[in-house]
Amino acid sequence: xxxxxxxxxxxxxxxxxxxxxxxxxxxxxxxxxxxxxxxxxxxxxxxxxxxxxxxxxxxxxxxxxxxxxxxxxxxxxxxxxxxxxxxxxxxxxxxxxxxxxxxxxxxxxxxxxxxxxxxxxxxxxxxxxxxxxxxxxxxxxxxxxxxxxxxxxxxxxxxxxxxxxxxxxxxxxxxxxxxxxxxxxxxxxxxxxxxxxxxxxxxxxxxxxxxxxxxxxxxxxxxxxxxxxxxxxxxxxxxxxxxxxxxxxxxxxxxxxxxxxxxxxxxxxxxxxxxxxxxxxxxxxxxxxxxxxxxxxxxxxxxxxxxxx
Amino acid sequence: xxxxxxxxxxxxxxxxxxxxxxxxxxxxxxxxxxxxxxxxxxxxxxxxxxxxxxxxxxxxxxxxxxxxxxxxxxxxxxxxxxxxxxxxxxxxxxxxxxxxxxxxxxxxxxxxxxxxxxxxxxxxxxxxxxxxxxxxxxxxxxxxxxxxxxxxxxxxxxxxxxxxxxxxxxxxxxxxxxxxxxxxxxxxxxxxxxxxxxxxxxxxxxxxxxxxxxxxxxxxxxxxxxxxxxxxxxxxxxxxxxxxxxxxxxxxxxxxxxxxxxxxxxxxxxxxxxxxxxxxxxxxxxx
Numbered sequence: 001x002x003x004x005x006x007x008x009x010x011x012x013x014x015x016x017x018x019x020x021x022x023x024x025x026x027x028x029x030x031x032x033x034x035x036x037x038x039x040x041x042x043x044x045x046x047x048x049x050x051x052x053x054x055x056x057x058x059x060x061x062x063x064x065x066x067x068x069x070x071x072x073x074x075x076x077x078x079x080x081x082x083x084x085x086x087x088x089x090x091x092x093x094x095x096x097x098x099x100x101x102x103x104x105x106x107x108x109x110x111x112x113x114x115x116x117x118x119x120x121x122x123x124x125x126x127x128x129x130x131x132x133x134x135x136x137x138x139x140x141x142x143x144x145x146x147x148x149x150x151x152x153x154x155x156x157x158x159x160x161x162x163x164x165x166x167x168x169x170x171x172x173x174x175x176x177x178x179x180x181x182x183x184x185x186x187x188x189x190x191x192x193x194x195x196x197x198x199x200x201x202x203x204x205x206x207x208x209x210x211x212x213x214x215x216x217x218x219x220x221x222x223x224x225x226x227x228x229x230x231x232x233x234x235x236x237x238x239x240x241x242x243x244x245x246x247x248x249x250x251x252x253x254x255x256x257x258x259x260x261x262x263x264x265x266x267x268x269x270x271x272x273x274x275x276x277x278x279x280x281x282x283x284x285x286x287x288x289x290x291x292x293x294x295x296x297x298x299x300x301x302x303x304x305x306x307x308x309x
Numbered sequence: 310x311x312x313x314x315x316x317x318x319x320x321x322x323x324x325x326x327x328x329x330x331x332x333x334x335x336x337x338x339x340x341x342x343x344x345x346x347x348x349x350x351x352x353x354x355x356x357x358x359x360x361x362x363x364x365x366x367x368x369x370x371x372x373x374x375x376x377x378x379x380x381x382x383x384x385x386x387x388x389x390x391x392x393x394x395x396x397x398x399x400x401x402x403x404x405x406x407x408x409x410x411x412x413x414x415x416x417x418x419x420x421x422x423x424x425x426x427x428x429x430x431x432x433x434x435x436x437x438x439x440x441x442x443x444x445x446x447x448x449x450x451x452x453x454x455x456x457x458x459x460x461x462x463x464x465x466x467x468x469x470x471x472x473x474x475x476x477x478x479x480x481x482x483x484x485x486x487x488x489x490x491x492x493x494x495x496x497x498x499x500x501x502x503x504x505x506x507x508x509x510x511x512x513x514x515x516x517x518x519x520x521x522x523x524x525x526x527x528x529x530x531x532x533x534x535x536x537x538x539x540x541x542x543x544x545x546x547x548x549x550x551x552x553x554x555x556x557x558x559x560x561x562x563x564x565x566x567x568x569x570x571x572x573x574x575x576x577x578x579x580x581x582x583x584x585x586x587x588x589x590x591x592x593x594x595x596x
Contacts (some may be wrong), residue, residue: 022421025313028501029422036413036472037428044435047446054446112323123324125584126331132580133335133573134530136548140569141334144341144349151576152337166352186334191591198592218316247439250532254552255457266441271443274537283445290442295435296501 055284071147074284086260087268090177091246094264097181098188098245099238104236106192111222113193114200129235131190139254142183146170146255147156169277173261179263183251192237198232199227239300246293265289335573338349341365342567345469349562365567388568390542391550395529396575398460398546402467402528407521410472411513419491420478430482441536448537466534467578471524478523478590483509507526519586522579529576547572 045191055074057067113123132139145152148168157163170176205224211221249266256262258271269289273282339350342365344358369388417429418421447466448457456462486509494504532548539545551572554565580587 025420025501026422029416029420029425031414032412033428034431036476037407039469040432040435041474043447043465044438044443047443047450048448061352100445110326112320121585124588125581126328128580128587129335129577130331132526132576134548134576136532136551137569137573138567140551141338144337144566145334150350150352150354152354159353194588194591244413247441254555269441270533279445286442286445290439293439294437
C-alpha cells in the first residue's frame with residue numbers, strides 16, 4: 001500500500017551515466033529535501049525528545065519548583081487520577097459514538113453518491129463544506145440548534161409535540177457526549193464518505209451484473225459483492241475517524257467549555273499543562289494518548305493488511 | 310423492475326437528506342446572523358427574523374451600529390484585526406509549507422540521493438505523531454526563542470504540522486505524472502534543476518492547487534495551537550476571538566454567529582471552488 005522511493009531506481013540505471021551527473025542529481029536531491037527535513041527534525045523530532053524528557057521530570061512552573069528527575073512517576077500518577085479516568089471514559093464515548101455514526105452513515109452516503117446523475121459536482125461541493133469549516137465555527141452554528149433556552153431543536157420538538165417542555169441537552173453527561181459527538185461527526189463524515197466512495201468506485205460494474213444474473217437482489221449484492229471489496233477503504237476511514245475523535249477539543253470547547261462532565265482527554269492535557277502549568281504530568285498524559293492513537297492506527301491497518309493479503 | 314424504481318426513490322430521498330444535513334447548520338447560521346437578539350430569544354423560535362438586518366455585520370465590519378454586546382470601538386477593531394491575522398498567517402503558512410513540500414515531494418519521487426529512503430520514511434512516520442503530544446515542548450522551544458505571539462512562530466508550527474501530509478500528497482502526485490517528458494529533457498542536456506523547474510513544475514499545477522487548498526483549510530481553522538501561541542491581538546486569529554465573544558456576549562447570539570459566518574466564508578469559498586481537486590487528492594491519499 002505504502003510505496004517507498006527506491007523501487008524504480010533499478011530500471012533507470014540503464015540510460016543514466018554514472019559519475020558527475022549522479023553527483024549533481026544527489027546534490028540537488030538533498031538541496032530540495034533539506035528545508036522540510038530541517039523543519040521536521042527541529043520542530044517534530046527534537047520536541048519529541050524534549051517532551052519525553054519533560055514527562056520524566058517534575059516541572060511545576062506555578063510553584064517554581066526546580067526540575068527533578070522522577071522517572072515514570074508522572075505516568076503512574078496520571079493513570080491513577082480520577083479526572084484522567086473520567087476524561088478517558090468521555091473520550092472513549094466520543095470515539096464510540098463518532099465512529100459508529102461515521103461508518104454507518106458514511107457508507108450510506110457513499111452508496112447514494114456512487115451513481116452518476118446531473119449536478120453531481122455541485123452535490124460534492126455541498127458534501128465537503130462541513131469538513132472545510134473551522135471546528136470552532138461548526139460548534140458555534142450548532143449552539144444555535146442545541147441551546148437549552150432558545151435553541152431550534154427544542155423549539156422544533158416542542159412545536160411538533162415530541163416534548164412538553166424545553167430540554168437542557170447538556171444536563172445529562174451521556175446526552176452531552178452524544179450531541180457533541182454528532183457535531184464532531186458533522187465535520188468528519190464528508191471525509192469518511194469520500195474515502196469509502198473511492199473504495200466503491202474501484203468495485204467493477206461486471207461483478208454486480210454477474211451477481212444480478214445469479215439472482216442476487218440489491219441487499220445481497222451489497223452484502224456479498226460490495227462490502228468485502230470496500231472493507232479496506234472502510235478500515236482507512238475507521239482509522240482516520242478514530243484518530244480525529246481521540247483528539248476532539250474544539251467542538252467541546254465551544255459547546256460546553258471545559259466542564260467536567262464532557263471534558264476529553266485532550267482537554268485534560270491542555271488544562272493540566274497550560275492551566276495548572278504542570279508540564280511533567282501534562283506531557284506524560286499527552287504521550288500516553290499519542291501511544292493509544294498510534295496503537296489504534298497500527299491495529300486497524302494491520303487488520304487491513306491481513307485481509308488484503 | 311419494482312426494486313430499481315424503489316432504489317431510485319430511496320436514492321433521491323438520500324440526496325435530499327445529504328444536502329439538508331450538510332447545509333442546514335450553515336443556513337441556520339446565515340438566518341441567525343441576519344436576526345436581532347429579540348428574534349433569536351423568542352420562544353417558540355422565530356424560524357425567520359421579523360425583519361432581516363445587516364446590523365450585526367455592520368457592527369463587526371464598520372463599527373457604525375452599536376448594539377447590545379460590543380460597546381467599544383476597540384472591541385470592534387479586534388474582530389477586523391483577528392480576521393486579518395488569520396488571513397495573513399494562513400497565506401504565509403500555505404506558501405511556506407507548499408514551497409518546501411513541493412521541493413521535497415519532487416526530490417523524493419524523482420531524484421536519487423543517499424539517505425532518501427531514510428529521510429522519507431522518517432517524514433512519513435511523523436504523520437502518526439499527534440500534534441498535541443508536541444505542544445508543551447514546542448511551547449518551551451518557542452518561548453525560549455521569543456517566538457510566542459509572533460507570526461513566524463505560528464508559521465513554523467503550522468509548517469511542521471502540515472508538511473508531512475503535504476509532502477506525502479505531492480510525492481504521490483508526482484509518481485502519477487508521466488516521466489517521459491522529463492527523461493527526454495535530461496537527454497537533451499537540460500540539468501536536473503532545469504527539468505524540475507521547466508518541465509515538472511508546470512505539470513504539477515493542479516496538484517499544487519489541491520495541496521494548497523488542503524493546507525489552507527487546516528491552518529485557517531486552527532484553534533488550540535493559536536490559543537497557546539497567539540495570546541494577544543498582535544497575532545490572535547478569528548477562531549480564538551470567537552470563543553472569547555462566546556464568553557463575553559453570550560446573550561447576543563446573532564452577533565457571534567455573524568462573526569462565525571464571516572470566519573467561514575474564505576474556507577467555504579476555497580472548498581467549493583477547488584472541490585474537484587481536493588476530492589481527487591483526498592481519495593488518492595487514502596488509497
